[in-house]
Amino acid sequence: MIVREIRVRRALTRSGLPDIDYALNPYIGCSHGCIYCYARLYTDKKEVKERWGEVVLVKINLIELLRREASRIRGVVGVGTVTDPYQPIESEYGLTRESLKVLLRRGVRVSIQTKSGLVTRDKDILVEHRGLVDVGFTITTLDEEMARWLEPGAPPPSERVRALEELSSAGVRTWLFYGPVIPGINDGDEVVEELVGLAASTGSILYYDSLHVKPFMLAPEHPLREAALSTRGYGWRRFWERLVEKCRKMGVKCREGFTGDAVPVKRTGLMKWVGSSG
Ligand code: SF4
Numbered sequence: 474m475i476v477r478e479i480r481v482r483r484a485l486t487r488s489g490l491p492d493i494d495y496a497l498n499p500y501i502g503c504s505h506g507c508i509y510c511y512a513r514l515y516t517d518k519k520e521v522k523e524r525w526g527e528v529v530l531v532k533i534n535l536i537e538l539l540r541r542e543a544s545r546i547r548g549v550v551g552v553g554t555v556t557d558p559y560q561p562i563e564s565e566y567g568l569t570r571e572s573l574k575v576l577l578r579r580g581v582r583v584s585i586q587t588k589s590g591l592v593t594r595d596k597d598i599l600v601e602h603r604g605l606v607d608v609g610f611t612i613t614t615l616d617e618e619m620a621r622w623l624e625p626g627a628p629p630p631s632e633r634v635r636a637l638e639e640l641s642s643a644g645v646r647t648w649l650f651y652g653p654v655i656p657g658i659n660d661g662d663e664v665v666e667e668l669v670g671l672a673a674s675t676g677s678i679l680y681y682d683s684l685h686v687k688p689f690m691l692a693p694e695h696p697l698r699e700a701a702l703s704t705r706g707y708g709w710r711r712f713w714e715r716l717v718e719k720c721r722k723m724g725v726k727c728r729e730g731f732t733g734d735a736v737p738v739k740r741t742g743l744m745k746w747v748g749s750s751g
Pocket of ligand 1: 503504505506507509510511512555556557588624627
């Protein structure tokens with residue numbers, strides 16, 4: 474893993490995403506290296522883009538900038554829109570933790586998305602400000618082997634489940650992101666059953682989202698090429714109906730992440746738009 478410290482000009486960027494006014498990404502790049510990750514498309518750092526999962530840039534002056542910017546904003550800050558804010562490097566730099574302190578102590582609402590149990594390290598802050606924060610966990614499958622293939626550098630699903638349960642039990646608002654749903658890979662009845670069950674037992678909203686095919690997935694050697702090609706004729710409608718019906722039966726609030734190819738659905742409440750990250 475290559476780690477470089479960089480200085481940036483701004484901590485927060487305006488977000489055009491529904492229910493999210495600003496994005497905060499303490500790192501550029503993400504060592505979780507998910508094979509489907511769209512976030513690589515949203516950086517202009519060539520090295521990070523070309524070696525996605527292997528290079529992480531640390532915004533070393535983030536906190537001093539955020540202290541100035543946070544007092545001037547109103548709205549919701551999405552933490553981890555194009556990187557996982559709790560990827561391993563966070564245990565060394567603590568930029569996400571410090572950012573939460575700055576934002577929440579100023580009364581700024583925050584929505585976090587992650588695949589890591591490291592978020593429970595910050596339970597003290599999250600619980601103290603539970604009215605201002607929600608935490609979402611991306612879980613694409615509970616099968617550890619498949620998760621290792623899809624998300625090679627990310628913590629196993631079991632760790633995410635434990636963290637979700639811990640935060641939910643502590644009274645923090647939680648949600649579960651089932652996405653991307655990839656035809657023939659993680660769209661089976663068993664996955665649906667398990668994830669809806671997990672959302673039910675933790676009182677989490679379930680967001681779901683299909684795989685959005687991007688050119689990099691169509692490269693001849695890309696492991697998702699076949700699945701990506703099969704999305705076009707896939708029976709998405711039937712799949713969603715099955716999922717929504719399961720949610721209804723189990724009393725789970727269920728929301729679509731996108732409509733069509735990439736059109737965001739307006740959400741209500743504190744929950745944020747969820748994209749590819751975390
Ligand atoms: S999908 Fe999220 S966790 Fe995975 S590499 Fe991309 S930003 Fe990181």
